[in-house]
Amino acid sequence: MPRKASDFGIRSNRLPEYAVDRDYELCIGCGVCIRQCSFDVHYLDEDHDTVRSRSELCVGCHRCSALCPTRALAIKPNPAQYRAHGSWSGEHVKDINLQAETGGVVLTGSGNDKRAPVYWDNLLINASQVTNPSIDPLREPMELRTHLGARLDAVNIQAGSLDSRLPPTIPISTPIVFSALSYGAVSFQVQLALAQAAQELGTLWNTGEGGFHPRLREYGSNTIVQVASGRFGVDLDYLNSARMVEIKIGQGAKPGIGGHLAGEKVSKDVSATRMIPEGTDAISPAPQHDIYSIEDLRMLVFALKEATNYKVPVSVKIAAVHNAPAIASGMVRAGADVIAIDGFRGGTGAAPKVIRDNVGLPIEFALAAVDQRLRDEGIRNRVSIIAGGGVRNAADVVKAIALGADAVYVGTAALIAIGCTLCQKCYSGKCNWGIATQDPYLAKRVNPDIARRRLVNLVKGWSHEIKEMLGGMGINAIESLRSNRSQLRGIGLTAEELSILGVKPAGG
Amino acid sequence: MCTTGLFAEIDALGLSYSELNQRVRIAVESGARRLVLRNVAGQRYIGTNLYGCADRQGLSGLLLEIHGTPGNDLGAFLDGPTIVVYGNAMDGTGNTMTSGRIVIHGRAGDITGLSARGGEIFVRDSVGYRTGVHMKQYQGNRPVIVIGGTSQDFLGEYMAGGIIILLGLHLKANEPHACNRLCSGMHGGAVFVRGTLRHGSLGHGVSVQPLNADDRQLVAVYVSRYAELFGADADSIMNASFTKLVPATGRPYKQLYAY
Incomplete structure (x- = not known):
């Protein structure tokens, strides 16, 4: 209360x-x-x-x-x-x-609503004119498929066939992944719609740290399950029923702090999914108590790989913070196959406002700096990067990929597609749009079938737009855009900002 | 590796953890239900990779005997098997364990039983820091950790369920337990302490209570198991004063927020 x-x-x-x-x-x-x-x-x-x-x-x-x-x-x-x-x-x-x-x-609740600079808006995308033909995606092949996971530094070929064990990777047909929205924070109907939409779109959704509802396990091959400090619902079945396991270290909306799901929201069904008694507070401590260092992170990464017999990639998610590049380098060396970076405009079901609005970094800087650092160290191939926290439209996706992301996480945009109007009262459990609530009377306001169609429409619309922008640049595969910063120019940015983003000024 | 029917023996000398664990998995897949691992020296995650390699009954009947010193995360995510270590265990024993039993004929390190949701861990001697941190219970699953010796700081931190029994068997008369900040942030479960605690060693939000008849019966059940496993005298262990530590409230943060 x-x-x-x-x-x-x-x-x-x-x-x-x-x-x-x-x-x-x-x-x-x-x-x-x-x-x-x-x-x-x-x-x-x-x-x-x-x-x-x-x-x-x-x-x-x-x-x-x-x-x-x-x-x-x-x-x-x-x-x-x-x-x-x-x-x-x-x-x-x-x-x-x-x-x-x-x-x-x-x-x-929800994401930072302050006038913190949105650097996407200071980046402009290139297009081909004369010297390189643009491509019409409506008539010519255009590849948005990408693979999440690690790539080996080198492969051995013996007698014409592959003699290396390839790490597991996940093909996604568009570089847009639904970010972690836990059952408890959102209703079952919302998770069902996300899971079905991910399956239909050939991408992934993320359970968040609130467990994996038994009725959603049939969507396991499109599911990322989270292992966070509370370890809610985490057991061998949970880990082995998903396509990817994500260790949640931090979240853009509340870096460095834990979470408390109030007992009022721990309904019978939420209790079963989180595996805690009904009506008790679900407390996620700020740190994971088995991770105090990069070496400890490596221990958990490989515990999860052992537990899943090396069949699924392991992702590590951090909030974008000041020394993100050095941390990311450590994460790669700790064996992460995917690193997810969540910028400070990312959403949340509940966070202290002073943290949400003041702690962390805009994703644009963290992403560009992390990608550059991993390239400088020659280890960028060992991970995929998923960037999240304030991706609002297809142009933001294109800009994120040009700054070095393999894919983006979208959470708030997905909720808006379902009906969210950003009133920021997610923590109250009284969401009138039936999204951030466990009240059956309110939750049934989300028709999972309609919500699924709206999510599919949104991602399809964005995917078309991404293809149009790629075609305009004369690029026919999303992988050719990754970290291709020559396709971006900055406006209204200082020399230092441009240098961190790795882009030239407009006109330059 | 030597496998004969239900029994297998693996020499871990020089094996990496993934090699050792893969051999354990193959042995279990081919029907072994009692495995003896010799010369174990720091290999991690023993017992973690057994998902799906036998049916539930097979995994529950599986016994892994470890000679030497297993590495961190022994039996992490364990669901069913029994692990017996003839030696000390390192950090993270029984990390996020679901069911089964881990018996340590020696000492266990930090975060023993972290986030465990079920199963039993018996440690003959003492444990390191933050043992039982964020243990929880759900329906019939209630994790239990029995510690023969004492504990370092933050025992039962963030505890949300389950039972820890701290026996202090090696302590001299009137020598208090070593730990400080016991049960800091506790919001469920119970810790039973035999002997005395240092003044001011409890974390905030902990309520100290005497044992009632049900509590004594519960503790006696696990003490007799401990005695059976390690050859101690259950009656003389029980013939001492116990204290029960429980959360003062199940909702420690309900007054924290304003909106």
Whole structure:
């Protein structure tokens, strides 16, 4: 349970964030808004037989507004804002009041919403003109398939046949992978849709650290399972039912800290999947207590390889932090087949806001620096890199691959495709869109079949766009774009930023 | 390797861990149910790679006897077999174990039983740091660690379930256990301590309680198993004062956040 001002007998003096604007000429009093809002904003005033609203409870998810049959509702930023101030924003004032009332850590969900620079927007993609023909992907072959996993430094050929044991790799038909969204953080319906979409698209989804639901195991060949500090649901069946095992060291939205899934969300089914008693807190410690060094990481990587008989690649996921390149070098030497780097705009079900908005690095810099470091050390072939944390569209995917990624993780974009409106209340368990909740009444709002189709459509649309951009560059395979930074130019970036990104300035 | 029917013997001298573990796997696949591994010297992950190489009944009846010193992560993810070590074990024994039994005729290192969800670990002597860290239990699965000696710091840290029994058999009269910060962050399970703890050695959020009749019966069951395995006298072990450490709350962080 959170701390609320009323728990302390303190009247909250925070201004409501949103104002519910109900057009009574249009409102027919049908009560859809009352039934749709889990935050109890709307209610029936029986004395006047009128539907009214408590704006102070509104989280701005727009569910009521979207479903109102007569379009009578508009959720607007509260016009009564704190006095404008260049240094103290309304958010600062509101958070200070919240903490003054409660003494707690301000919790938030979803990704960093601050105006932190999005460097994708400072990168422009090249196209061929005259000297190199562009390619029309609608008529000519265009390869988006790539393989995740390690490549040997060299192979032996004996008498015309291969005499080396190749490490396991996973072909994915588009360089877009669904990132970790655990059962507990999201509903079963969401995971089912992700699993089915991954299968249909020939890519992968990621269970996160909340276990692997028995009903989803049929999608094992499109599944990445996570081993995180809580080890929830991790056993030999779990490890051997997946296509890839990922050690989660960190997450872009909350580098360096653990996680607590509140007991309220540990329903019977979540309890069975995580293998912990119903209603208990699921606590993921900040560190993995068997990993205090690169040597220890190697120990866990190979424990997982032994446990799966070397049949699946092992990924290690870290948050993008200041010394990511050196850490990544260690991760490769620790035997990781895939390294996943999550930038500080990555999403989360719950994180302290001060961590989410201030700790870590933008993925663009971490990715470019890691790729360069591994190339300089001659070990880039030994891993695939998956970059995540703020990939919003096909252009971001192309830019990530040109900066050195093999594939990208998308989480927030996938949730938006399912219906998320980024209200950032994922931690409350009351998601009106049925995504970040275990309440059966809310969760059934996501129809897995429709959600699957929307996910497939999104990834197909992006894949077409990636092909168009590749064709424009005169490139016919995604692997030819990887770390091909000559296809990028920077605008509005300093010389140092350009140097870290490894791209020339626009016009240069 | 020598395999005759249900019995196999493997000389681990000079083998890498993957070579040794592969030989163990092949032996189990070809029907061996009692394996003796000799000259084991630091090879990791023994017993970890047996998934699917026999049916559940076969794996549960499997006995691995290890002579020498197995390396880190002995029996990591173990699900069914029994491992007996005639010597000391290193770090990570029984890491994320599901079921089965590990018996150490000696000492075990750090993070013994880390995140274990079931099975039993018996250590004749003492254990290293953070033993039983984040152990948990689920339905019928309740991991148990019995330690004959004492423990280094952070025993039962983050413990979410299961039982640890710390016997302190080698301690002199009134000599306290060696560990500090016991059960720091504990939110489930129980630790039973025979003998005394140093003043101020408990982590925060731990409640100290006397044993009730059920507790004594539970501890007696595992003490008699310990005595049977290592040739000790169960009655004289039980004839001492025990303390029970349990979490003060199952929800240590429920007051932490505001929104």
